[in-house]
Amino acid sequence: MAGDLVGDPAGLTRSKNGWFRAELDQVFGDQQRQVDEIKQFPSGIYNQRDVIRDILERLDRVERRVPIPPG
Incomplete structure (x- = not known):
């Protein structure tokens, strides 16, 4: 097996590329699953x-902080 790879550099390159591709597919798949869960x-x-309730509560807090001008 090792002799085959030494004699065929293109085969070694294809083997490495295939391994990297599989590794990247695994990593990207895991990240996509995490994004979907989030x-x-x-x-x-x-x-x-x-x-809507959260937004209204925030608006109420902001309105309470704004001073009312005398008049």
Whole structure:
């Protein structure tokens, strides 16, 4: 087997390229799965009503911080 690779540098290159490709496919697949899980996580916990409520609470806090001009 090793003698075959030494005699065929193109075969060695193809073998290395195949290994790197498989490794990259594995890494990219894992990262894509993590991204998909992160995207699904908030939608399972926060629904539209919760988002609107959160925005309204933030708006109320901001409005309380703004001083009312005398008049």
